[in-house]
Amino acid sequence: MNPEKPQATKKNGLAIFWEEFSRSNFLIIFLAIVTGIILGGVLVAATTTEVYAAFKVSFWAGLKSAFVTAGNTYVALLTGAIGSPEKIKLAFQSGDALAIRRAINPFFESLVQTTPYVFAGLAVALGFRVGLFNIGAEGQIFMGAITGVWAGYAIHGLPPIIHIPVALLFGALGGAIWGFVPGFLKTKTGAHEVITTIMMNYIAFRLSDWLLKGPMADPNEYTPKTPWILESAQLPQLFGSPIRFHIGFFVALLMVVLVYIFLFKTTWGFQLRMVGSNMNAARYAGVKVASSTIIAMVLSGALAGLAGANEVLGVNHRLIPAFSSGYGFDSIALALLGKSHPVGVLLSALLFGFLRNGARSMQLSVGVPIDIVSILQALILAFIAAPAIIRTIYRLKQPKHTEDIVSLQSWKG
């Protein structure tokens, strides 16, 4: 099974590479994603009646039907996420600009879907780096959307070059306030941020319900909605209709760079990470743990707030009830998948964004509910969080050092 083991002294380069690779995180992540996708396929096949009908005919027919079903589902998901190659080819041959835009729209729509994930994932990842579990991204997204949309429709007479940054800043501010409260409570009273952020989520939902019905409601609408934001506050879209791709994606990329620089190239970031890896050592070294916690929660909230502002300023252009469903929990998953590293978060946000967008058209074309994406996310997350499961399935070697995907501050704070 392992031929190079007896003669360990004569390892060639490839064997050494494989040895290292099988111990590395990348293989685990890759296998976690593959395993999740395989199990998702099994689920799709197991919930399709045609497969059972085929199994009644013969075992092989059933097996074939199961593979075809799962395969079709994933092909539909892929074409939904990046567009169908034939359509793109035909569109470019025809030279019709609208046809081309339609054909490449799925790809850009996936990027649109990715953008809030990047912001929210960065928010959670930043918290993890400081040992904080920010479950409140969802509420912070809501608050960011509320303040962002308010700045978008209520502030008049600004040119876009000023109005857009102002509206985005308002969004960040809204999220930051919602992040500040749990951070402050944690340092002053020891109230654990997991519980307080969950509670803050629900307070944000109720608050937005009230605002949308009352103070911020569009008087011309019967259902609770805010007015449309002014054109000067809209994040510019780069292509014509139907492509909704807007510059928010580049703002998100900028944030990836900024968070990277902040965490790994500045003294502040170093202190924050120090608090995250060993709070007592950090305190002993003179780092102010309390203010680090508050700063981290404020920045985390601000990033999540940007996710909300980005959605209302770039995509919806107004705020409707329950506009963000599930970004909060998803962002925890993708921060973990990205190992709390800004680049990792970007990659996993791309994965989740393409998955979710692809699943939407998959639901229409092959009738597999979009919720399959949540199942995939949960499976992948479980395997990432418990690498021992993957190691057992694929008989991988144990890592040299103990792995801890996040080192969180103790529950008691």
Next chain:
Amino acid sequence: MTTLSKPAATPVSKGIRNLERRRRIIMGVIFLAASLFTYFDFSLNLKPGAITRFIMTPGGSSTISPDWVFPASPYLNVIAAVLGLLGAFQIVRGFGKRTYGILALVAVLFIFGFLTWATAGGQTNLAGLLRVMVVRAVPLTLGALSGILCERSGVVNIGIECMMLTAAFVSTVFASLSHNLWIGMLSGVLAGGFMGVIHAILSIKYKINQIISGTVINIFATGITSYLSSKFLQKVNYQFLNEPGLFPQIQVPGLSKIPFIGPILFHHNIYVFAMIFFVLLLTFLLYKTRWGLRLRSVGEHPKAADTLGINVFRTRYMAVILGGMMAGFAGTYFSLGSSGRFDEVMTAGRGFIGLAAMIFGNWNPVGAMGAGLLFGFFDSLSVKASLLQVPLPSEFLGMVPYLATIIVLAGVVGHGQMPAADGEPYEKE
């Protein structure tokens, strides 16, 4: 906090005494604030001679009680006076161990004062309000009991929501297929227990952070139930899977004929009685049996428990699985006790309010039921907010449970007795 844990005796007790004094005074100030609020904002804010009319018979009840009609202002003044006396006593002497009971009394009086004020000049169906309160408290209290079982053994469970949701789904399907509600209930309980097994394996065996493990099962359960629901239960030709039926209302003979209280407490389906039963049972088990002592010791100091020969891992597995079953039972309430069908994400965050009720109730079954009733009351009131005489957005009433939990967690009123080893994986050495 570090100074507190040092062995030097005198400064410690002095520090603790100071802390206790500060809490006592804060609590007293809150009582006084309630008193002043009742007087200035409620009593003085009324038209002279305003009459409050409480209807004492819930809609559709056969036990009729006469309406309760009284002048609002004098009643409010009495309430304000009682609250003021309680506050003064609390500041000067303190109620000691009875503080929580007095706090509950203050809350009830204050809410009653609020209702009196908000109803003055009109009428409110008080009995209906309280009856709905009891019903709404059921999933919250049962969810909180699930949390208590897990956390008393040292495992944080933020997956109560998903255990409920899974159980609601499974019980719907099995009750529909078997045309038997009890089989549905049993299957739901087992499904909740199964989610508990997953949570236990992930967090105890693989030692994943318990919050992450809870997040995993939350996302998974939401995904799989929504997936299966939109694939089958919401489709026309699979409707036979989504017709579980409802547990009937039971009138307890004799007791349900008591005026006012009877229809509120003793005319419900089985879940209300089960809630009361489980609260009493769990209180007895936790505090009066060897089993409960062991469970709590594992949650407080697993190493000491291990040294004494208690199997920490087995105890935690058992507690988390039982907690899952309890949450599963709570989940079947949604499908078999309330709506008679399954809808996507029908638990709508109740699991998280259950978590809040657990904290608010100080990790104690009776306290959890008190918190469940309080939160249930605000839930019930927010539905009827538009019927009151004062404009009060129902959304703000809906916020109360969450705000109250944050206040309790922040230690403004008293200090929660969280199990000491809560959330920490145990490593055997």
